[in-house]
Amino acid sequence: MTTRRPGSRPAPPSAAADAPRRTPRPAVLLTGSALLTGAVNYGGSVLAMRLLTPPEYARYAAVAAVLLVVGALAGATMPPLVARVTARQATAGQVSSVTGPCLRIAVAAALVCAVAAGAVTLPYATPGLLTVIAVAVAALWVNATGLGLTQSRQAFRSLAVLWTAEAVLRAAVTAVAAATGGGDTGAIAGFAAAAGSTALAALAVRPRRTSGPDTAAVPKHRTDDRARGPEGAGATAASTTGPMWRQALAIGLLQALVYLLPALDVVVAAAVQEGDAALAPYQALLLPARVPVFVATALAAVLLPRLTRCPAWGPTHGALGQALRQHAATVSVLVAATATCPPEILALAVPPAYAASADLLVPLGIAAGGHATLVLLVTVFLAWGPLLPVAVTLALVCPFAALGYGVAASGTRALAWTSAAVAVATAGAVAVLAWRRAGRVRPGRGAGCSLLAVPVPALVLGALRPHPLPWCLAAVALAGAATGWVTRRQRRAGPLRVLHLAFEDPRAPGAGGGSVRTHQVNRRLAASGVRVTAVCAPWPGCTPTTRDGVRYVPVLRRLAPVLRHRFPCQLAYFAAVTVGLPLLVRRTDPDLVVEDFAAPFSSVCVPWWTRRPVVGVVQWLAAREKARDYRLPFGAVERLGLRSHTTLVTVSEGLAEEVRRRRPQAHVVALPNGLDAGAVAARPPRDGNHLLYLGRLEHTSKGLDVLLRAYARVAGEVDTDLWIAGDGPHARALRELADRLGTGRRVRWLGRVDGDARFALLASARLVCVPSRYETFGLVAAEALACGTPVLCFDIPCLRDLVTRETGVRVPPGDTTAYGDALAALARDPERCRRLGAAGPASVRHLDWRETAHRQLALYRTVARHTRTV
Structure with missing residues (x-):
């Protein structure tokens, strides 16, 4: 396989990042179809030129020029209109509900164009020819509507076949009519026959089935930006139909002028x-x-x-x-x-x-x-x-x-x-x-x-x-x-191609904030035209799927039913990445490989396994702690991983300083996480009657055992219950710990909470408890502050950047007694909690997913620039 460095190019891939490898790229497929269509049209015109008499050919060429203008106008107006409307529909029933109105618009436009075409050709056209022209104009507009539906359903192979089939059928009917004495009228009938046939075929194309769950299957808080701008998913077809139709009309009129100008000499002459x-x-x-x-x-x-x-x-x-x-x-x-x-x-x-x-x-x-x-x-x-x-x-x-x-x-x-x-x-x-x-x-x-x-x-x-x-x-x-x-x-x-070794699928049980960041950034890169393939660890029920333009590929997914525990899945992922990276690179042909640092190794030295440019995203750097837990040399692997990377992205400035200290030769950029628009918009009335923990149910890094012990110390002094939301590998052990501590009846286990319910839960709590022993960013703390809820945490570097004296309380790391005392004081003082919470939204207003994605894409392009022509 040809490698990128120093400056060489591999063979072009035969598949898009989000399609099977044997499927050609839509742009290449449609371009080839367009060239073939042009060649067929030219051959049909040559046949008409040789089979028709000069007067018949003169009339045929003049009418054909008019119909080509009509076809260009229809092709420039209806497909954008139909595609943009139906792209927002999710089911075949909704798509079919759009077909009727679009066909009525096409028929109305066809009537106007038929009158105009008849007026232009009236000086030399016979009544029979005028009738055929009117039928051909109507067929061209209906055909453009059908092609728009085919395009909106992402049936690109069918679209390419229909383009070519229309040209072939038109040439065949024209040749047969000219050879059998049909004259110019029979030759023009080829336009009507070809457009009508392909229109029926296009309207019969079924919607494309996706290989996995759609965007709706993803937790909304992880995929949607609501209530602001065109980027948010909250915009509906009804709210944007008017501007979209006006834009399609403007594009259609402009394209009509573009295609009218080359044909104007023949029409006028x-x-x-x-x-x-x-x-x-x-x-x-x-x-x-x-x-x-x-x-x-x-x-x-x-x-x-x-x-x-x-x-x-x-x-x-x-x-x-x-x-x-x-x-x-x-x-x-x-x-x-x-x-x-x-x-x-x-x-x-x-x-x-x-x-x-x-x-x-x-x-x-x-x-x-x-x-x-x-x-x-x-x-x-x-x-x-x-x-x-x-x-x-x-x-x-x-x-x-x-x-x-x-x-x-x-x-x-x-x-x-x-x-x-x-x-x-x-x-x-x-x-x-x-x-x-x-x-x-x-x-x-x-x-x-x-x-x-x-x-x-x-x-x-x-x-x-x-x-x-x-x-x-x-x-x-x-x-x-x-x-x-x-x-x-x-x-x-062409589009930048990124192979992202993302470790976690955001839908996987126990997935943490790292997978949220990965998806929020990648979906914005995909919206900018970047082809992103995210490789993740297997989990029960996993399937390859495309969500928000990002292709998720779980490795060793057939072993997922066997690997029911988190740690074996992690080991399977790292083993598959280490051994199978050359195959992944060959299949996706990326311009850039991105490695997310993840437990328990951080990095597996990806730059040493490929010659493609590599960027490391450091969301986790605690292999030493994992080494103490499992008594395995994870710290040594982490040191080698840092040594292998030359370009690294961290999620906080504190983590960036740590990485620079360990790897001074690397270029390190700190790009903080962003916030979902739903967090900023969440402002329900507060009852202030519960304390809240939200996150992965895990005590090694999240410190949920510390919170349970601290709450057990002061439970008799406060009247607020503790609510715990989330799932994770230590859920059963933590429930048993709460029962042993005698607080089982005061602790409410909510399970995993996603979407708007997540932000409503954060906003309704009196206090959000973040007892993490170490964090790389603290997404839950940032979301709580955005919702106007104060945070109680340990005084550790990353949370120190978020939770200040104005927005929460920090206590010495690992001090269970101090944590319990602060928890009791805040639980008994709702007025102080309201005062601290009121300062939260302004403190995290600078956290924006769009800005983070924009800066990360700029870094990607800089790293990949020596392998591409910009």
Whole structure:
């Protein structure tokens, strides 16, 4: 297997991080389908060109141009609208409830477009042809709705098949109709037949089934940010339908203008000449000349997801410059090949009568290059906005372009050069808009060389034009070199792939705050376009699943029913990671490996097992204590693990200082945990009649045995009961301890509490007890303070940063007597508890999951930068 260092690249993975390995990536799959569709459309047009008479072909080409505009408008409007609405639906019944309204919208739009298409083609269309046009327009809009449903159901294979099937069926019906005497009317019927058939097939595609529980199965407090911003899961489809539909309408109108402009010359000229056969050579040569537009559309489909994940018009990233370089590499070769095509080669593609007009290829190639550049630039605005300046620019260009085409329609040469001038001028105007919006965007490395290389294909192929065979060899070589270069750039600049050795699944019994942090950060990275695969320890009932965009993969899951105890599961996880890391790396092909330090070893020296860049996340650093408990050399393994890492993330500044002391050579960054929006919003009325412990039922680190003994000392002095919420490995032993201490009736065991109930419980308590012997952050303490409840804890480093004299009480570490005295004093003084709790929310307001995820992603990109093209 090819390794990353120093700077080499492995073969591209054949699977996304969240799909089986044999499934191709959706972007690659759909791009290949788009290219194949373009090739089939070109072949169908060539067949129509050869089978129809020149007058019939002139009418067919004019109507086909109109229908292509209608199809582009439908394809740009309905799939985004349908996909964004149905993406929020969870069941097939809810999705089907959206289908009816969307179909009604499609039919209404089809009626408007059918009237417009009939008005445009009325000067030369027969009544039969007008009827077929209306049916084809309706079928195109319904087909776009079906494709939108297929996309929203994540059936990408079906979507690619439908794209290709529509083109194949259209070409077949057109060829059969033309060969059997159906004329232009029968050929246009291919549009209606193909779109109608694929529409029915698309509407019949079943929703995709996921391989595991969905987001609803995850505890809400661990997956949702509620009540604020678009990032929160509390937003519903009903609350966002209006803005989403308006945005889809804006995108559809802009795309309609983009696709109308390249077809406007044929539409206007055909209307002016009333379907005169003299326009047929011009229309025939448009087919090979428009290949750059098809390629630019495919490139834009690949670039759009990546551009949307980049900072909009940021000052430093090179996404825009990189896109332009890739575009220049491919389009310059295609335009040069079109403009310099030898007559002998052209005669193989078009009939001899049309090949006599080969001099039109130069302006038509220039026009195609301008239109292709326009497609790419508009894609940038679709990703980053705003849409209004571009829409206004195109809306102003179209009437002037139509006027120019009408004046130049008398001669094909004048029409071709007018088309070239309009395309170049429009692309230049939109490029100026992009340049003004980009501001200080750096062009990126190699931009100068890329721009200087643009005229090279034209010079080489122009010199070889008198020699057809060398010209063909040079054209193939240049096209192959450009395609290979773009493919490598796309692969290197694709989404960041992270293999996270996360130790715990947040759904696993006894999972602690570390798994909460891992999921909260990773789900925000996934929302930013990062492909995250989280490997975790097995637990009974575990399955591979994708939640909030994060792929969870439990190792040795078939052994989970046997490994019912926590410690064997932990050992199985570390053994599987140590032995199977090369296989995990080969399957996921990550740009970065992240190792969460976890009990009992902390780290298993992951950087020594892989050559990929590694970042260690230190949420736990207490192997010495575990070594005393189990009498095993866990501390020595921890020291080796720290020595193996060069980049480390800690969850508190105190832990960062400890790591720096032990590993001075490492780059250590402290990124604190954040808080769920539900904690901040929790403000129910307090009864103040109970003390609360919430967390893992474990006494080694959480010190729950200390709390039970301290409470037993003062239980007779206070009238407040102790509530204990959570699960964990020592639950039975702790219940037995409470019974032995004589407080069994005063201790209420609540079990695991999640979601909003968790924050309501924290907010309703008089005091939250955190008796931990050691902590790496203290998430429960931070959540309690956010809920306005004071905290009683030991004076240990991490909790010292959270619990101050204004928000709680700290006592000497391990002093059970002092803990019990403080507990009794606070339990008897509800006014003091209210005063301390009132200062809590302001003290933790700076803890924000989004900020933590943003800074952690920046660190990931910095570490992985030497293996990627940014």
